[in-house]
Amino acid sequence: MSTPLSVGFLGLGAMGAPMALTLARAGFPVRGFDVSPRAGEVVGEALELLPDPRDAAAGADVVVVMVATGAQLHDVLFGERGIADALGPDTVLLVMATVGPQALESCAQGLEGRGVRVVDAPVSGGTARAATGDLLVMVGGAVEDVDAVRPLLDAMAGNAPVVGPRVGDGQRFKVVNQLLCGVHIAVAGEALALADSMGLDAAQCLEVLSTGAATSFMFEDRGPRMLQGDQAEVRSALDIFVKDMGLVTDAARAVDQPVPLASAAEQLYVRGRREGHGRHDDSVVFDVLRSR
Amino acid sequence: MSTPLSVGFLGLGAMGAPMALTLARAGFPVRGFDVSPRAGEVVGEALELLPDPRDAAAGADVVVVMVATGAQLHDVLFGERGIADALGPDTVLLVMATVGPQALESCAQGLEGRGVRVVDAPVSGGTARAATGDLLVMVGGAVEDVDAVRPLLDAMAGNAPVVGPRVGDGQRFKVVNQLLCGVHIAVAGEALALADSMGLDAAQCLEVLSTGAATSFMFEDRGPRMLQGDQAEVRSALDIFVKDMGLVTDAARAVDQPVPLASAAEQLYVRGRREGHGRHDDSVVFDVLRSR
Numbered sequence: 001m002s003t004p005l006s007v008g009f010l011g012l013g014a015m016g017a018p019m020a021l022t023l024a025r026a027g028f029p030v031r032g033f034d035v036s037p038r039a040g041e042v043v044g045e046a047l048e049l050l051p052d053p054r055d056a057a058a059g060a061d062v063v064v065v066m067v068a069t070g071a072q073l074h075d076v077l078f079g080e081r082g083i084a085d086a087l088g089p090d091t092v093l094l095v096m097a098t099v100g101p102q103a104l105e106s107c108a109q110g111l112e113g114r115g116v117r118v119v120d121a122p123v124s125g126g127t128a129r130a131a132t133g134d135l136l137v138m139v140g141g142a143v144e145d146v147d148a149v150r151p152l153l154d155a156m157a158g159n160a161p162v163v164g165p166r167v168g169d170g171q172r173f174k175v176v177n178q179l180l181c182g183v184h185i186a187v188a189g190e191a192l193a194l195a196d197s198m199g200l201d202a203a204q205c206l207e208v209l210s211t212g213a214a215t216s217f218m219f220e221d222r223g224p225r226m227l228q229g230d231q232a233e234v235r236s237a238l239d240i241f242v243k244d245m246g247l248v249t250d251a252a253r254a255v256d257q258p259v260p261l262a263s264a265a266e267q268l269y270v271r272g273r274r275e276g277h278g279r280h281d282d283s284v285v286f287d288v289l290r291s292r
Numbered sequence: 293m294s295t296p297l298s299v300g301f302l303g304l305g306a307m308g309a310p311m312a313l314t315l316a317r318a319g320f321p322v323r324g325f326d327v328s329p330r331a332g333e334v335v336g337e338a339l340e341l342l343p344d345p346r347d348a349a350a351g352a353d354v355v356v357v358m359v360a361t362g363a364q365l366h367d368v369l370f371g372e373r374g375i376a377d378a379l380g381p382d383t384v385l386l387v388m389a390t391v392g393p394q395a396l397e398s399c400a401q402g403l404e405g406r407g408v409r410v411v412d413a414p415v416s417g418g419t420a421r422a423a424t425g426d427l428l429v430m431v432g433g434a435v436e437d438v439d440a441v442r443p444l445l446d447a448m449a450g451n452a453p454v455v456g457p458r459v460g461d462g463q464r465f466k467v468v469n470q471l472l473c474g475v476h477i478a479v480a481g482e483a484l485a486l487a488d489s490m491g492l493d494a495a496q497c498l499e500v501l502s503t504g505a506a507t508s509f510m511f512e513d514r515g516p517r518m519l520q521g522d523q524a525e526v527r528s529a530l531d532i533f534v535k536d537m538g539l540v541t542d543a544a545r546a547v548d549q550p551v552p553l554a555s556a557a558e559q560l561y562v563r564g565r566r567e568g569h570g571r572h573d574d575s576v577v578f579d580v581l582r583s584r
Contacts, residue, residue, distance in 0.1 A: 175490075198549075262482065
């Protein structure tokens with residue numbers, strides 16, 4: 001086996017930390033950076049933490065970016081301590097954050113002329129699967145660039161299909177994923193809220209309807225947390241879907257595609273945030289729809 | 293075993309015919325009626341067909357009604373050849389049609405004074421499961437009335453939970469089921485249409501996303517038919533969801549429950565019917581969303 005790829009990993013949050021640790025455990029030398037000093041508590045000694053993102057990126061074969069928003073991606077590249085100048089033709093920039101096609105294409109354009117190779121690889125699967133290297137990674141980019149980062153993808157993902165040749169295709173595929181997830185969570189809340197309003201036993205609805213044509217992964221996953229109410233553990237914050245349904249409707253508008261259901265779901269998430277539920281588990285949409 | 297219940301079965305359409313045949317096969321004497329003379333071609337010699345619904349209902353222990361709409365249910369009971377006068381305290385009226393809580397409650401009120409016992413038992417599962425006696429039946433009604441028809445339910449259903457004590461609770465439960473099914477079909481079409489519009493491979497989206505958090509029963513069931521386009525076999529007509537999403541929004545309005553996703557889905561089905569797709573497979577919503 002040849003020398004393992006050296007990795008700079010920027011963004012060690014709820015998803016980034018377990019992903020970086022998975023890479024380190026697989027034998028890749030990883031230098032990490034996060035804006036929060038608390039990242040060190042999570043990743044411990046398993047990888048080298050640096051106080052400046054440019055130092056984490058310098059000389060790395062692959063720079064992985066796992067931030068939360070397009071604005072953060074832009075800042076990582078072109079901000080005050082932006083890493084763009086540390087990148088060159090020998091580096092692959094592997095963007096695993098969910099930022100939407102427009103933000104990614106804009107950043108890739110900003111890197112043109114430096115010869116940086118960009119691979120677009122957002123993920124799905126949550127923190128548990130991040131920790132076990134079992135993510136779904138949706139990969140967009142040129143074949144040779146994807147091949148160059150394949151060992152990292154294999155370490156982090158249970159499945160990492162190439163979904164298109166363009167940088168942005170991974171984001172587009174993730175947008176389709178989020179459209180389905182965001183609508184399925186919202187409609188699970190709507191169905192259980194209607195059951196409750198009509199005087200039915202919502203728990204029986206969940207139990208009976210989970211076995212038939214009405215079910216979805218999200219109905220079975222979020223349904224029990226909806227019925228727990230305030231006791232529900234925060235596994236995925238509502239704020240994430242405020243952001244991601246915004247990416248869905250932005251991406252759809254860019255290709256003149258009406259998405260009436262995604263749009264209705266987006267409004268529910270926005271309303272939930274306004275009512276103070278942004279950091280609550282996204283299953284809170286059930287309560288948002290029941291409020292009187 | 294005591295003498296099997298005698299059955300009058302009104303409505304021998306796509307669902308009613310296999311349900312009536314299942315009862316006949318299980319040993320119940322069934323006398324049937326349908327407005328269409330073609331019903332005889334389907335049920336053959338297995339049950340006794342009568343030309344007047346009143347004769348099919350007269351003297352039966354249980355009269356099953358499996359029509360398509362609330363208006364048809366009203367006509368069966370109180371129309372020109374309505375069976376209401378043939379019913380009495382010794383009869384259980386077993387309404388298995390999906391007509392919504394309001395229509396059923398209205399008909400039950402019209403029968404008050406005759407002492408007729410009504411059980412509300414709409415079904416889910418499609419024609420194949422109707423033929424094998426493996427339907428999901430959602431049962432609302434008084435315990436003693438449900439007990440009286442339990443042998444019939446056991447013959448037709450794989451699962452027939454009592455979901456509430458009121459006549460109308462079965463319809464309410466079915467409304468929750470249809471809300472989920474109708475939205476899941478519509479959002480499957482919306483997601484695949486967006487994938488296509490963004491230049492992704494919709495078939496790959498279906499394949500990859502079916503394995504993860506974005507999936508639903510309907511995404512996996514209707515998705516392949518969506519991608520077949522005009523070649524798709526008609527398994528469930530779009531018209532059914534025009535009717536059923538109307539029942540959903542009616543039932544929700546009656547309890548002041550907002551259902552923004554169901555409402556958005558309803559508009560898609562209505563638009564599909566206006567564009568001439570009422571009798572096409574409901575997977576045609578994919579084409580409705582792609583139309584330019």
